[in-house]
């Protein structure tokens with residue numbers, strides 16, 4: 001970006017890859033400097049040490065209190081870019097201690113753990129502090145306490161939290177995105193309550209947007225997180241279209257077949273697309289998102305992202321990581337070593353298996369415990385030699401589904417412990433609580449087998465943390481293939497289908513009996529990954545790509561013809577005496593139909609009709625003796641006759657091959673000796689593909705054949721179009737004198753020379769001859785999607801005396817008329 005302090009460079013890289021590689025190189029150098037001399041910006045060891053039991057935070061030790069003019073920045077001699085992280089939760093939750101006093105506790109969860117590792121930016125956090133603060137005194141005091149931690153609160157009242165967070169986020173979006181489906185409705189009251197939850201969701205997103213907008217400064221990067229804030233990108237762009245907005249989803253994005261069941265599917269997708277960059281943990285989730293936009297919104301999916309009328313929203317995968325150093329370093333701390341020794345003593349003579357999860361249905365805790373039961377059932381010799389420690393952190397406890405899960409898990413654990421426990425030991429140690437960081441590290445370190453059986457999981461950082469802490473033990477990771485982490489740790493882990501209890505049970509046996517050399521190899525593979533793909537890398541890459549996306553968008557914008565200055569066009573129009581308006585028909589003057597014609601629009605659109613609102617203004621234009629109107633269309637003569645027969649204008653059908661003044665007869669402007677011998681064989685091919693591509697159709701015109709798949713499944717249509725082209729080139733048209741035009745959703749074969757561009761000079765010649773023009777044309781306006789080619793001809797054809805030549809799209813046309 002010219003003049004931008006973050007990416008100006010004397011050696012400007014030309015491609016995105018070059019830019020990103022260079023950024024990466026720079027980042028590496030910076031992080032080397034940082035490791036040498038700069039203390040962590042946001043997640044210093046001391047900050048985390050202070051939060052014993054993820055409890056109160058020491059005022060001085062929260063690393064976020066350092067100002068942006070600190071040591072690190074002076075070291076690098078550069079300004080850090082301001083990063084506004086917007087997430088539902090702040091990294092801290094507030095507990096009220098008095099009317100105006102607050103205690104801050106770090107929040108538990110993967111998102112918080114990952115973002116705490118981000119150091120490269122001057123970060124501010126905007127989010128909900130997890131507490132209802134109805135009074136002004138409380139709000140002021142909390143705002144002040146949070147400001148010291150660089151956090152800015154969004155105050156959500158109880159009802160909003162209930163409807164937006166417990167309701168729409170955790171009862172609708174969360175289960176849906178994890179393939180658990182939407183809640184069933186059994187009465188209209190439920191439908192109404194879903195609607196009010198959705199309204200609350202939008203309202204809450206607007207509240208977040210307002211807070212962001214208040215603190216936003218030009219040049220800031222705004223990074224929105226997760227399914228709670230799918231409306232935020234659009235709200236932010238409505239405030240300021242120049243904001244750099246990224247959105248990242250921490251959960252899976254499900255297949256479009258799942259997403260399309262959501263009543264608000266369209267609004268949510270559209271709003272996310274307002275962001276400049278949209279990120280997911282895995283390529284699969286990104287692919288699902290793009291395909292939802294293609295199938296549900298009818299937009300163009302490209303390898304870069306999603307395109308909507310020339311605007312690209314970049315979509316890509318950015319797998320999250322952890323701050324692995326923090327875990328590795330923690331293992332050396334005396335208090336962690338003490339924990340380790342205690343645990344070793346406590347479980348001496350037994351292999352330790354570990355599960356660490358929020359108590360959430362997506363984590364597959366019942367399935368995990370059942371698999372463990374099956375293992376014990378089938379392997380009596382292991383019953384007194386193995387223990388499963390399950391840390392189940394309570395979460396979303398106000399949502400009934402979570403309450404039910406808690407009882408269900410307790411019931412299963414109780415039954416198994418009753419069945420296999422002895423007077424002194426039980427096979428399962430189940431804790432309904434969270435552990436402090438040091439206790440967790442110690443537990444990871446003494447574990448022999450970690451068991452992650454998520455039914456679906458965006459990434460799962462527990463698996464990363466376990467690997468980071470296994471430097472000496474080199475334990476085994478059993479990992480669900482439905483966790484995002486399976487894509488990165490799949491090589492070293494034992495991958496399982498958590499629904500297949502038998503498979504998980506036998507994997508437990510395999511893991512417990514695994515020889516040391518195999519364990520070591522597997523561990524090393526995963527350890528390499530975890531220590532190189534860190535949360536710092538993740539955040540830096542995302543922000544760097546976001547900056548880059550903006551640069552690219554600016555380059556693209558410069559290539560797009562500027563939009564028409566409407567006032568100027570109207571003024572010139574009024575001053576002119578001999579005007580020529582050339583209008584397209586389809587998608588220019590036609591009535592709008594549902595984007596894909598999926599809801600019955602196909603039939604209507606296949607018989608294109610002039611937009612009813614345009615009839616009257618068009619008539620007035622046509623009746624004006626100082627204005628000549630031409631409709632130049634690919635449609636055939638009948639279509640133009642039906643729509644424009646009663647207007648006083650010129651009609652140019654089949655890309656200008658046929659021309660008539662509505663008061664006269666059709667004449668042909670076709671080049672002489674047009675060879676049409678190829679038509680039958682091409683028609684045969686089109687028929688074949690139409691039969692095999694549901695909802696495709698083809699049109700036979702005098703000079704061309706068009707196969708159209710815009711109502712068909714787009715991906716299938718595209719594959720079929722590719723086959724058609726291959727087939728045509730190798731057979732029916734290999735020697736024919738034809739042009740093949742591959743449209744967005746069509747394949748057209750036409751005789752060489754049958755183009756609007758080529759036709760236009762013949763048409764203009766005819767008009768000039770007919771009018772016997774004495775004064776030159778002094779105003780030309782072209783509206784349609786054939787503009788580039790037509791414009792070239794005009795520049796060649798028209799005299800310098802024209803006051804203005806304008807290009808409009810459909811929207812501008814309708815504005816003008």
Ligand SMILES: O=P(O)(O)OC[C@H]1O[C@H](O[C@H]2O[C@H](CO)[C@@H](O)[C@H](O)[C@H]2O)[C@H](O)[C@@H](O)[C@@H]1O
Pocket residue numbers: 088089108109110111112114226250251320395396457458459460461
């Ligand atoms: O804030 P809560 O409702 O208590 O939930 C905690 C967080 O859970 C989810 O975490 C996800 O993010 C992790 C990091 O990217 C990822 O590894 C994991 O698979 C996800 O489940 C949720 O997306 C967060 O917003 C919550 O804060």
Ligand SMILES: O=c1ccn([C@@H]2O[C@H](COP(=O)(O)OP(=O)(O)O)[C@@H](O)[C@H]2O)c(=O)[nH]1
Pocket residue numbers: 054108109110111113114356357358391393433434435436440459460461462463465
């Ligand atoms: O007692 C605990 C148990 C877990 N965690 C953290 O919670 C996060 C869980 O993240 P994950 O991605 O595995 O799943 P999520 O809970 O975000 O769905 C990890 O960073 C754990 O270290 C924690 O802070 N205290």
